[in-house]
Amino acid sequence: MHKFFNSFALALVGLGMCFMPLQAEAKTNFITIGTGGITGVYYPTGGAIAKIVNDRAEFGIKATAEATGASIFNINAVKGGNLDFGIAQADSQYLAYNGKGEWEGQPITELRSVFSLAPEMITFVVAEDSGIKTINDVKGKVINIGNPGSGNRQNAIDIFNALGINYEKDFKAESLKAADAPRMLQDGRIDGFFYTVGHPNGNIKEATAGMRKARIVSIPEIKELFAVAPYYSMDSIDMAQYPEATNASEGKTTTVGMKATLITSANIDEEVVYNLTKAVFENLDELRTLHPALANLTREGMLEGLSAPLHKGAERYYKEVGLIK
Numbered sequence: 117m118h119k120f121f122n123s124f125a126l127a128l129v130g131l132g133m134c135f136m137p138l139q140a141e142a143k144t145n146f147i148t149i150g151t152g153g154i155t156g157v158y159y160p161t162g163g164a165i166a167k168i169v170n171d172r173a174e175f176g177i178k179a180t181a182e183a184t185g186a187s188i189f190n191i192n193a194v195k196g197g198n199l200d201f202g203i204a205q206a207d208s209q210y211l212a213y214n215g216k217g218e219w220e221g222q223p224i225t226e227l228r229s230v231f232s233l234a235p236e237m238i239t240f241v242v243a244e245d246s247g248i249k250t251i252n253d254v255k256g257k258v259i260n261i262g263n264p265g266s267g268n269r270q271n272a273i274d275i276f277n278a279l280g281i282n283y284e285k286d287f288k289a290e291s292l293k294a295a296d297a298p299r300m301l302q303d304g305r306i307d308g309f310f311y312t313v314g315h316p317n318g319n320i321k322e323a324t325a326g327m328r329k330a331r332i333v334s335i336p337e338i339k340e341l342f343a344v345a346p347y348y349s350m351d352s353i354d355m356a357q358y359p360e361a362t363n364a365s366e367g368k369t370t371t372v373g374m375k376a377t378l379i380t381s382a383n384i385d386e387e388v389v390y391n392l393t394k395a396v397f398e399n400l401d402e403l404r405t406l407h408p409a410l411a412n413l414t415r416e417g418m419l420e421g422l423s424a425p426l427h428k429g430a431e432r433y434y435k436e437v438g439l440i441k
């Protein structure tokens with residue numbers, strides 16, 4: 117009995133020792149970040165966030181950035197638990213949380229915001245030989261409005277609706293992924309395309325630097341649009357970023373914009389969201405260097421454009437550093 121007890125106790129101590137090192141080590145949380153097409157800004161931005169946390173073991177996060185169909189896809193995938201985080205346009209975030217647009221009558225109540233990222237602009241690129249000079253010149257043309265699941269598709273539809281242009285009848289609307297649009301434009305298979313994206317980016321460079329000359333068409337402030345869509349604001353694209361566009365000499369192209377935001381679900385662990393937020397905010401200098409579109413991020417600016425409630429992990433960090441009360 118005594119002997120048995122001793123060996124049992126020894127075995128327990130041994131077992132305990134086996135488990136001890138495991139308990140002492142911080143747990144690593146594996147997370148996925150849904151981005152967009154590989155030629156946009158979401159994909160490198162997701163990669164930059166992943167790099168910040170992956171390079172710093174103390175935050176206990178290993179992140180992977182995944183190429184996806186963009187904003188709307190990401191929101192739905194975060195809701196469905198197929199992604200932990202996603203990048204989404206501020207307007208998509210607003211519509212999803214409030215049960216409008218794509219989510220009419222079905223608000224995503226568990227949607228949470230973490231922070232906002234670079235500003236994005238509705239970018240309408242057209243071939244010079246298409247004859248399109250203004251947004252009203254699209255009648256009878258072939259225009260890519262974007263893949264279902266992208267935020268830019270909704271933006272193009274909003275603009276045409278506000279202008280009284282029927283995108284199903286007045287022109288031929290294509291549903292291609294943004295990454296395919298520049299090649300299709302250069303191949304003469306489309307006259308123009310919409311891409312809501314941060315600048316500069318490889319997609320618009322590719323589209324404006326080919327043999328077929330291309331320009332970026334301005335989108336004016338459309339009263340009917342701004343009246344129903346408070347999440348839009350006027351912005352401009354610095355044309356120095358696309359010197360080969362035929363309207364580069366204009367300096368700036370005025371258009372409609374909003375912010376890109378990082379979203380998650382209320383179901384994601386508070387500690388994980390806290391650590392990711394802290395890692396990004398404490399290493400903002402590095403994040404700014406990882407893509408030119410991120411160069412102007414500021415801590416205060418990264419709390420703007422959020423319409424879903426803050427995730428409690430992010431909120432905890434912002435309170436701790438005095439960014440919010």
Ligand code: GLU
Pocket residue numbers: 151152153156157158159185186187188204205236265266267268269312313314
């Ligand atoms: N704003 C785009 C969308 O959600 C994606 C832009 C990007 O991938 O950079 O449709």
